[in-house]
Amino acid sequence: MLCLPMQTLIYSNGLTYYGQTTIALTGIVIPHGYGTLYYPNGTFFRGNFVQNRRHGWGHQYDATIQRDYVGEFLDDREEGYAIVTRIGENGEHRVYTGYVSNSRRHGPGKQTETRMDGWTVVFEGTWQNDVLHGWGTHTTTTAAGACYRYEGNFVNGILEGNGYMYDRLTGQRWSVWYAGGSVTQWQ
Numbered sequence: 082m083l084c085l086p087m088q089t090l091i092y093s094n095g096l097t098y099y100g101q102t103t104i105a106l107t108g109i110v111i112p113h114g115y116g117t118l119y120y121p122n123g124t125f126f127r128g129n130f131v132q133n134r135r136h137g138w139g140h141q142y143d144a145t146i147q148r149d150y151v152g153e154f155l156d157d158r159e160e161g162y163a164i165v166t167r168i169g170e171n172g173e174h175r176v177y178t179g180y181v182s183n184s185r186r187h188g189p190g191k192q193t194e195t196r197m198d199g200w201t202v203v204f205e206g207t208w209q210n211d212v213l214h215g216w217g218t219h220t221t222t223t224a225a226g227a228c229y230r231y232e233g234n235f236v237n238g239i240l241e242g243n244g245y246m247y248d249r250l251t252g253q254r255w256s257v258w259y260a261g262g263s264v265t266q267w268q
Contacts, residue, residue, distance in 0.1 A: 226250070
C-alpha cells in the first residue's frame with residue numbers, strides 16, 4: 082500500500098491526525114505509516130498505523146485515567162511487550178514492565194508501586210488477565226528501609242498455598258502457608 086506525504090486529517094468527532102496516510106479502497110484518505118492521533122480531551126497515540134489501525138510500536142497516553150503506554154500494538158490492540166505507567170486508586174505511582182495481551186497484563190511482568198508514604202511494593206511473576214497467576218513474588222520496602230519478600234503461588238492475584246517469606250534486613254527465611262493472601266502458618 083502506498084504511503085502519501087505527511088498530512089493533517091481533521092475528523093467531525095474532534096480527532097486530529099498528523100502523519101503519513103494512504104487512500105483506502107473506499108477512496109477515503111486514512112492514517113497509514115507513522116503519525117500522531119490527537120483526541121479533544123488530551124489523549125493521544127503516536128506511532129505506526131496500518132490502514133487506519135494502530136499496529137507496531139507506539140506510545141499512547143490516556144488523559145482521562147492518566148495512563149501512559151509505550152509498547153507494541155497488534156491490529157489496534159495493546160499486544161506484546163510494554164511499559165505502562167499510571168496513577169493508582171490511592172495516588173501511588175505504578176509502573177508495569179512486561180507483556181500485555183488485549184490491553185491487559187498477560188505473561189511475564191513486574192509492577193512497581195511507589196506509595197505516597199514512601200513505601201515501595203513490587204509484584205513480579207506471570208500475569209494472566211491482569212492479575213498474578215502462578216509462582217511469583219510480592220516485595221514490600223518500607224520508608225524506613227525494612228524489606229519483606231513473599232514468594233509463592235498466586236491464584237487470581239492472591240497468594241495461596243505453600244510459599245516463603247524473607248526479611249532482607251535480618252536474612253531470616255520462613256516456610257509459610259498462604260490462605261486468601263494472608264500467612265496462616267509459619268515454620
